[in-house]
Amino acid sequence: MTNRELGWTDMCGAATPPASAPRILLVIPCFNEEASIGNLLNEIAATGCHYHTLVVDDGSSDATSAVASCRSPVARLTQNLGIGGAVQTGIKYAARQDFDFCIQIDGDGQHDPRAIETLLNAHRKDPANITIGSRFIDNAGFCSTRMRRAGIRLIVLALNGLFSGGRITDPTSGMRLLDRSAIAFFAKAYPTDFPEPISLAWAMRAGLTVNEVPVEMRPRESGVSSIDGLKSASYMIRVLGYILLARLVRSP
Amino acid sequence: MTNILPSLETVAAISAFALIYMLVVLRKTLQGKFDLYDFLMLSMVAIIPAGFALFPSLAYFVSHLTGVVFPFVVMFGALFLVVFAFMHKMTARLHKLERQNCALIQEQSLLALELQAKERNQRGR
Numbered sequence: 001m002t003n004r005e006l007g008w009t010d011m012c013g014a015a016t017p018p019a020s021a022p023r024i025l026l027v028i029p030c031f032n033e034e035a036s037i038g039n040l041l042n043e044i045a046a047t048g049c050h051y052h053t054l055v056v057d058d059g060s061s062d063a064t065s066a067v068a069s070c071r072s073p074v075a076r077l078t079q080n081l082g083i084g085g086a087v088q089t090g091i092k093y094a095a096r097q098d099f100d101f102c103i104q105i106d107g108d109g110q111h112d113p114r115a116i117e118t119l120l121n122a123h124r125k126d127p128a129n130i131t132i133g134s135r136f137i138d139n140a141g142f143c144s145t146r147m148r149r150a151g152i153r154l155i156v157l158a159l160n161g162l163f164s165g166g167r168i169t170d171p172t173s174g175m176r177l178l179d180r181s182a183i184a185f186f187a188k189a190y191p192t193d194f195p196e197p198i199s200l201a202w203a204m205r206a207g208l209t210v211n212e213v214p215v216e217m218r219p220r221e222s223g224v225s226s227i228d229g230l231k232s233a234s235y236m237i238r239v240l241g242y243i244l245l246a247r248l249v250r251s252p
Numbered sequence: 253m254t255n256i257l258p259s260l261e262t263v264a265a266i267s268a269f270a271l272i273y274m275l276v277v278l279r280k281t282l283q284g285k286f287d288l289y290d291f292l293m294l295s296m297v298a299i300i301p302a303g304f305a306l307f308p309s310l311a312y313f314v315s316h317l318t319g320v321v322f323p324f325v326v327m328f329g330a331l332f333l334v335v336f337a338f339m340h341k342m343t344a345r346l347h348k349l350e351r352q353n354c355a356l357i358q359e360q361s362l363l364a365l366e367l368q369a370k371e372r373n374q375r376g377r
Contacts, residue, residue, distance in 0.1 A: 056361075073368070075361040081354050089358045093365070192354065 012049035012117065022100035026051050026116070027090025029083055030107035031058040034067050037107050041071040044113045051116065054093055055107065058086040064107075083174075084195035088186065091178065095187035102178045111175045115215040119177040128166065128211035129182040130203055133175035137214035151236035155197050158240055162247045163201060166210030171197040175215060182208055194239045201246035257308050266305040270298035289341070296334040300327055 026044065030037055037055065044053060055068040059080035068074050075089050087104055094102035103119060105111040115133055123131045136152075155171050174196060178186065185206060191198040200210060258266075274295055281291040304311040304327045311323035320326050 054365075073365060075365050077357050077361050079353075079357050081357060085354050085358065089361060092358060093362055096362070 012047060017050035021050065023098070024049075024051050024101045024103060024116075024120070025090070025094045025097070025099040026053045026113075027087060027094070027102055027104045028053060028055045028068075028072075028107045029058055029086035029090065029104070030055055030060060030064050030068065031080065031083075031086070032060045032062045032064060033107040034060070034062040034064045036109040037064055038067045038071070040105075040107060040109055040113070041068065045071070047113050047116070049117065051103075052099070054090050056086040056089045058082070082192055082195075084190055084192040084199075087195060088190035091183055091186045091190065094178075094183050099183065100180060102183050104174060104176050104178075106174045110217050110219070112216065112218065115175065118213055118215055119175070122211060122213035123177055123179070126211055127179070129179050129185075129208035130166075130200070130210045131177040132168070132170060132173050132200075132210065132212045133215035133217075134168075134170035134173055134212040135215065135217050136169040137212060138216075147232050151232055154236060155239055155243070158243045159197065159200060159204070162243060163204035165204035165208060166212070168200060168210060169212060171200050173217075175217070191242070194235065194242060197239050198242045198246065201243045205246055258305050263305045266301050270302040273298040293334055293338045293341075297331065300330050300334070 028037070028040065041053065041055075044051060053072040055064075055072050055074045057065045057068065057074055057076045059077050065074050065076050075093065077086065077089065081089075090104070091102055101120070101123075103116055105113065105116070111133070119131050119133055136149075152170070152172055156168055159168050159171055176196075182203060185203060185208060186199065189202070191202065204210060277286065277291055277294050277298075280286050281288070286294065304323060308323075311326070315321070315323040315326045318326055318329075320329075
């Protein structure tokens with residue numbers, strides 16, 4: 001289907017979306033994000049674009065579901081599955097509801113919803129199965145700590161060296177657009193450990209293409225990252241191991 | 253090297269342990285707590301030492317075949333093999349259960365979502 005057929009124009013601003021407009025689902029995985037999820041959903045509504053949203057509450061113990069359900073459908077996971085399980089729930093929903101695109105954005109307020117249009121425009125100009133919002137093309141905005149950036153560089157070297165299908169600069173970015181092929185692929189299998197970089201390795205191994213577009217990210221509004229200090233080193237070693245493993249085994 | 257045979261007390265103690273242990277495992281298997289594979293693998297902890305104690309000539313023959321001087325080293329090697337085979341199967345089973353558990357939780361949340369949407373549609377009519 002061509003971009004014109006998909007009706008890219010007038011996605012935003014019109015009172016009702018044109019009949020040929022692509023159906024876009026924003027998947028927002030959340031874990032105890034009651035402080036930031038309301039603002040994020042308001043920001044999405046303020047873009048004036050006809051996005052469908054799905055908040056995936058990953059077993060939160062706070063009022064995340066209650067806050068989010070006022071403005072969006074919420075898939076409540078009875079147990080905490082981790083970011084991989086939560087994101088795959090959204091992808092499975094996108095596959096079943098026949099969405100054209102599935103865009104993942106974090107519920108902690110790090111991602112500016114206005115950048116969604118940047119991802120869609122990038123896909124329109126240069127269609128790829130996965131389009132990542134990268135912090136490291138322009139190095140603008142919040143770019144994580146120095147130690148984590150060094151780790152990310154190693155992961156980038158491994159991914160770009162071992163797989164073809166795209167040049168990646170930000171494999172840990174949680175802001176990414178998936179087209180129908182990527183949605184179908186990840187609905188079947190999605191990594192539970194270190195899902196962002198490993199999902200790229202799986203996708204490129206299966207022949208999906210990856211593209212990147214510069215976006216600015218913000219520091220998280222609330223909560224702390226689960227990967228800090230010594231955990232960063234452990235994270236990096238394990239991710240590199242998984243990437244190597246992905247290279248060695250055949251596509252499922 | 254002289255073949256040292258186990259004393260009567262050793263044979264009696266190991267046989268008693270084997271018998272009691274296997275009865276306990278058998279009871280749990282009959283109660284449905286273990287399946288037949290678990291029963292066989294767990295029984296090896298009793299069967300292998302009992303075999304070495306009751307048939308010392310066989311134990312020396314096996315150690316001679318494997319090039320190991322002491323039969324008890326062969327016995328521990330055999331026990332480790334059983335333990336690792338059991339762990340291998342258990343790890344695979346655990347990961348399968350983990351995947352199934354994850355899929356079930358996802359499915360439950362998506363079905364609840366579909367149900368809510370249907371109810372909203374019905375109310376809207």
